[in-house]
Amino acid sequence: MDYQRIFAGAIASLKDEARYRVFTELGRHAGAFPKATNFSRTGEPHVTVWCSNDYLGMGQNADVMAAMREAVARYGAGAGGTRNISGNNHPLCRLEAELADLHGKEAGLVFTSGFVSNEAAISTIAQLLPDCLILSDALNHASMIAGIKHSACEKQIFRHNDVDHLRSLLKAQPRERAKLIVFESVYSMDGDIAPIADFCDLADEFGAMTYLDEVHAVGLYGPRGGGIADREGLMDRIDVIEGTLAKAFGIMGGYIAANQDICDAVRSYAPGFIFTTALPPAIAAGALTSVRHLKQSNAERERHQERAATLKRMLADAGLPVMHTPTHIVPVMVGDAALCKQASDMLLDDYRIYIQPINFPTVPRGGERLRITPSPLHSDAMMQHLVASLQEVWGRLGLRAAA
Secondary structure (H helix, E strand, C coil): CCHHHHHHHHHHHHHHCCCCCCCCCEEECCCCCCEEEECCCCCCCEEEECCCCCCCCHHHCHHHHHHHHHHHHHHCCCCCCECCCCCCCHHHHHHHHHHHHHCCCCEEEEECCHHHHHHHHHHHHHHHCCCCEEEEECCCCHHHHHHHHHHCCEEEEECCCCHHHHHHHHHCCCCCCCEEEEEECECCCCCCECCHHHHHHHHHHHCCEEEEECCCCCCCCCCCCCCHHHHCCCHHHCCEEEEECCCCCCCCCEEEEECHHHHHHHHHHCHHHHCCECCCHHHHHHHHHHHHHHHHCCHHHHHHHHHHHHHHHHHHHCCCCECCCCCCCEEEECCCHHHHHHHHHHHHHHHCEECCEECCCCCCCCCCEEEECCCCCCCHHHHHHHHHHHHHHHHHHCCCCCC
């Protein structure tokens, strides 16, 4: 067996399809988001980051950074073990209580990442339900798909945000069968929003549980940043809310919020929780400070929405093929993997603008795009430079303009 040839061939196939991903080595400037240094290039030029999931710039927030420094000075750098073996640190426990309060639930449970929280929680919950059927939106994130696969439960896929299709699948099942409806609130590539109330109505009608991924909405929507379900007054109708600490809250980690028994069951049965080192106190302290800040302050959310709306308008006025979304996600469509990569490279090399190309399998073939995420800290001047640069790149590559 020529093992080396197999791995080299796998990489070559990605390069042939223009899907090979090249990482840009960045050094973000503390206190100066969205500025960063590109260490991948000789001369280390400064760049403006336009694709960060640190949606509100909270990773650069002075209070958040101060809380992390204080926690390191007080508790040290690491967690010291898993939650079961010495890693159950005080800031982490306070963070879970804060997240439970954010979502109006009895309990919260923090994981090392959003991927792990989805994979561990979905698989564990479904495994504990006898003969569980998982009903999953067609565009659910890879972490949710991993959880479904790991559960080894029967699954059915309903068309994206299609209430009638989900109804037909539920109607075909006995009411007494355990059923788990798994979906997201904001879908991060197209920026659309799930019909949460309609899905909750179906869950009530057919006796199903609901599992809502609010990763791209927590901190950003709702009067206290609880997400789309918070904004629409639906949190009490969702059985399990999953979120992340790595996007709007600017740190890292994932979590679920639910009733005490669900969280305790996942805590007690999920290998992805039991056998993983806990988040260090400094990470937990920074996330705790960020969550508390955004529960009390709407300024960041309001500015964020204004910036996204302004950029969409500027891109449309410039004749660029921006997808009009009801959220903060700003996709500019390219439709070709190689051209998408070329556009990204040109923006970085010639205009000092960093936007990572989005290609298959993250989006379907033909749906390649530049996914732009304006923050409250992107200025008018930065936006003008971005739009002018995109116009030049579109012209140089002969890319199609807006329809």
